[in-house]
Amino acid sequence: MPIRANEANLLALLLSDPGTIFSKETILDIVWSDKIVSEQAVFQNISNLRGIFGESAIKTFSRKGYQWQFALEDAPLTGLSKLKSPQDLLIKSTQKPPIKIRNIVLVSLTTILFLFIFLINTHKEPNSHSPAQQKLTIMILPFCMEDKTQEYLIACRRISKAVKQKLARSTSLRPVSSASTVSFMDFTNTPNDYFKSLTMSSHGDLVLAGKVRMHKGIYMLRYALKGERNAWHGEFQSHHIGELATQVTSHIEKVATTPLLMTRQNSEYQESAQLQVLHHKYPNDLIIFERLITRLFNNGDLDKAVLLADELKASALADNNLLYHAKADLLLGNILIEQGLTSNGEAHLQTALRFFQQQEDYRSQSDTFKALALAERNRLDYLGIKSKLQQAASLARLANDPLREIAAMSYLFIFAHKLDQNEDKAEFLNQAELLLDQYRLPAEHYAEIYLHRAMISDSPLDIEQYTRRILALFTSEREDWVITSAQMILTDLLIKQSRWQEAHALFSTQASLQVNENYLVATIYYVQQDFEKAASYGMKSFKNANLNGDKGAALDAALLLFQINKALEKPDEQIRFKHFINKDSTLWWTQHNLDKLALAGLSNKHKAAGD
Incomplete structure (x- = not known):
């Protein structure tokens, strides 16, 4: 995804003389010489560039302006190999640029070159780390926490051992086994609480939890990787344990040292920028690609999301990756339904659902029925919404996923409330709270229930009580x-x-x-x-x-x-x-x-x- 025109021009200006502090007035005069814009345009584009290169890349001098901070260093040009030409990254225009803009265009190729040199230096491949560089400690929770067949337990232990062995050879990560009895579901339900307790004793930087599943000779591993600020999730499948372990460790090395896990995200838009950088570096990593599309979808950038979801589907098909081919259909279904293209969206969802049913993947089936409920929402068909969300809740229970089951109940409450189904509204909210009691989930999960009760209450006393509880x-x-x-x-x-x-x-x-x-x-x-x-x-x-x-x-x-x-x-x-x-x-x-x-x-x- 190309850097936008104004961002590229602003970056070119800053790099044209890295020692200079450029005032807002100078930036507006040069970068936006042919337009009348407010100072907010400068703030926004500076913020976007920081989202890509890091907060320390551009320094703000109070009442003076902005200055580039990183030194320009020589580096191998391998990062450029996938571009047909540097012009692929430039924003084309049919108008002749003003003189000041033409001066910037003269250094734009240098700018784009630096962009990739910077990405190469700041997101090096795992095998390019200096031996002196300190490794991140990654604590690995046991993958096998469920009492299943002997065949399952053996396969699970072999996968866990293979992942640990491959991570042990990493130049950027140091794996540490944990004797914790925390299950994968418990960890993913409340990762912040468990992360603190798990890393405090080992001085760890990351925690890796995994859940193994087997189906018709296929080994499947769903994992969660938690850093100090954020978490990352992914899923792999293979007929061979060694290949599965290689896929997992290769992917983890790509994302473990990025700001996405270790740095507080000031906004979803900065996360989007960092995901775009990561996708540029690893265009064949389908998990990174899926997360980027999901972020764009959540940001409301539906047009871009739908185009990339089509690309993801094509890439998955080319790799013969049926799992991410189905996940692309699930994404496309969600996006198209939000765009109002309900029938088209449903067709993609039905395709995804057939694959998830063949795999007996109840978790993904639950997500698909939740999306199908949104199609019924577009038709204002309350009975259709109710039926689909009840199926989503039942499938989440089969998947042993309490939060998904409770989320489906919460959605049932919301739609009953919006469509004036008062009897159902009270019933679904009570069911959601009973499920929290039944599963004995940590107290913070009650917050959404309290919020719903506050929003529908006519009593100021109750409203205050519920919000203060939260x-x-x-x-x-x-x-x-x-x-x-x-x-x-x-x-x-x-x-x-x-x-x-x-x-x-x-x-x-x-x-x-x-x-x-x-x-x-x-x-x-x-x-x-x-x-x-x-x-x-x-x-x-x-x-x-x-x-x-x-x-x-x-x-x-x-x-x-x-x-x-x-x-x-x-x-x-x-x-x-x-x-x-x-x-x-x-x-x-x-x-x-x-x-x-x-x-x-x-x-x-x-x-x-x-x-």
């Missing part, structure tokens, strides 16, 4: 969408009740605030009519959201800042944020903020355009 389940450093949702609901309640001290207390104990937390503090001060403090926290939210590539959060902050500056009688600032909203608002965001836009006196550009 916040008590997590540490202040933990990031989770359930926490964000609970903070928003509770803050709104405390504001309505004018309980200002308690509202501020929700955020006063934290060393630093996240984007949404700065927004909520700004909202509290705005309602209190302390507009200067509201503006200060609102700007923190706005700037960090833009740096993180979180467009929705940036738009939320911009709308609040428009209202704050209206109260402060600062028309220039009002124009600034109005322009940002008009330029960057999406149809989805506009539809979810119609009342706020009307209250602020801002027009709906999508309605005006006839959307």
